[in-house]
Amino acid sequence: MMPLVLRRLGMALPTLLGVTLVIWLLLSLLPGDPLAFLLPADATAVDRAKLATELGLDRPLPVRYVYWLFDVIRGEFGFSPFRHRDISELIQNAWKNTALLASFSAVFGLVTGITLGTLAGVYRGSAVDRFVTGFAIVGLSVPSFWVAILLLIVFSAQLRLLPAGGLSNWAEGPGHFFSHLAMPVLSGSMVSIAITARVTRASIAETFRAEFVDTLRAKGLREYQVLMHVAKNAVSPVLTTAGLQMGFLLGGSVLIETIFSWPGLGQLVFNAIAARDLRVVQATTVLIAVTFVLLNLFVDVLQMTFDPRQKRGV
C-alpha cells in the first residue's frame, strides 16, 4: 500500500507546480502596474527603479517565478502595505479560522448528506425519497450567500436568537461557540449536503440492485445487516465527491466569511480585492489551492483503503 501512496504523492507534485504557476502568471502578467500602490505619489523614476530592483521585478520572468516559488515554500509572502503586516502573519491567523469553519461545514455537510441520501436510497420512491431529491436540486441551485442572508434575517434580525457574525473561542463556553458557528456552517454546507445526498442516493440505489444483495437476503440476514454491506460497497463515489466539495467550501468561504465577519482566509481575500492588494490575493489563493490539492490527495488515499480494487489500478 505504501509505495502506491508515494506514487500518488509523486503525481501531486506536478499539479502543485502547475497550480503555483497559474496563480503566479495570473497575478504577475496581467495588465496593471504592480508598483502603483506601493510608491508614494511624488515618487521619481529613480525611486521606481530602486523599488523594482528590490522586489526583483527587473529579473527575467522565469527567474522571477523560481524566486517567488522558493519564497512561497519558505512561507515568505512579502509585506502588505495596506495592513502594515507581514502577509505570512496575516495568513497564519486567518488559516486557522478558515480551517475551523471549513471542517465543521464539511463534517456537517457529509453527515447530513449521507443520512438523507441513505434514507432516500433505501426507501426509493417513497415520500422521503421525493423530499430528498427535491431538496437536493434546491440545494444545488440556491446561492449560499442568499441562504446566509435569509438566516441572518430570520435568526438574527427577527428572532434575535443568534449573533450576526464574528468568531468565538471554545473558552467562552460551548453555547457561545456553537451559536457563532451555526449560521455560517448551515449556509456554507448547503451545496455539500445536496451533492452528497444525491450521490449517496444514486450509489445506494445502484448497489441494492447488485446480485450479492439477493445472496445476503437468501442467507437470511436482517435488513439492517444487508444495509451495512451495501453501504460499504456504495461509499466510493461519495468519497470522490467529498474531495470536490472541499473546493466548494473553500471557494464559498470568501462569501460566507465576508457576510458573517468571520476573520478567515475568505474575508482576507475579500478585503484584499477591495484594496487591490494583489500580493495578499496571490498568497491566499496559493494557500487555498495547495490545501485543496492536498485534501484531494488525502481523499484518494482514503479511497484506496475503502476500495481495494483501486489499489491495483491507479
Add this chain to the structure above:
Amino acid sequence: MAIAEPLAGNAAAAWLASDSPTRPESYMQAARRRFMHSRVGLVALAVLLLLVVVSVAAPLLTPYDPSIGQPAARLRPIGSPGHIFGTDEQGRDMLTRILYGGRMSLIAGLAPVLVATVIGTILGSLSGFVGKWVAMLIMRTMDMFYAFPAVLLAIAISASLGPGLINQIIALSIIYIAPIARVAEAATRRIVVAEFIEAAKLTGAPTWKILFTQVLANIFSPIFVYSSGLVGLAIVTAASLSFLGLGVRPPTPEWGFMLNALRGTIYVNPWVAALPGFFIFATSISFNMLADSIRDSLDVKE
C-alpha cells in the same frame, strides 16, 4: 456527405423492411417529442422566457429609472403603493432594479458557458481526434485548472483583471473551459474508433472536414447536456463575483451586487433585502430543471 445519426440505424432498417409510407422519427424529432412531454422542463422554460422578456422589456414595464432614486422614499417595504417590491437604500424602485438587473445576471451567466463551450469543444475534440502530443499538451494543461476550487480561481482571475462585466465573463469562461474540454475529449475518443470515421478517412476526406462534420455531429449531445447543466451554476457563480464587487460597476443594477448592497438594511427592511437573492435562485433552479429535462430528452447517460 450524410451526417451519422445515433440510434437512427435500426429505425431506418425497420422502415426499409416495412412498406410504411411515413418516414421514421429522427433522433432530434424524438428528442423534441420527449421534451414536449416533460412538464418540469416546459415550466422551467416558460419561467426563463418570461424572465428574459420582462428584463428586455423593462423600460416599457416600469416608469422609474433603475439608477436614480428618491431619497425621501428610501427603504419602503414590499407592497408599498407605487413600489410593489419596495425601495432600496437609495430610494430606487426595487421592481425596476430587479427587472433591469436580470439583463446583467442572465448575460453574466449565459455568456461564459457559451464561450467556454466553443473553446472547450475545439480543444477537447482536437485532442481526442489527433491524440499523441497534442492531446498530452492540451489535456495536461486542462488538468491544472482542475486543481483549483473553481469559484476561487474565478475570484483570483477577476481580481487581477479588475471589476467589469467583460472581465467577469472572461474569468468565468476560463474556469468552465477545462470541464467542457474533458467531456468533449472523452466523447471524441469514443467516436473516433467508429467505422464511419474509418470510412471517411479511407475516402480521403481531410481531417478538418471529418472533425467538423462527422465528429462534431456525434459529440454534440453529451457536450450540450453538460453545458446546459453548467448554466445554473454559472448564474450563481456570476452573482457571487458581483456580490464581491467584481462584476458590473454601480449604479448599473445586478442581482448579486444588489444583495450585497442591501445587506446592511436587513434590520430595517428585511424582506426587500432578500428579493434579489430569490431571483438568482429562481433563475438558477429553472436552468437546472431545464437542463435535467434536456438530458432526459436527448437520452444521454451521465
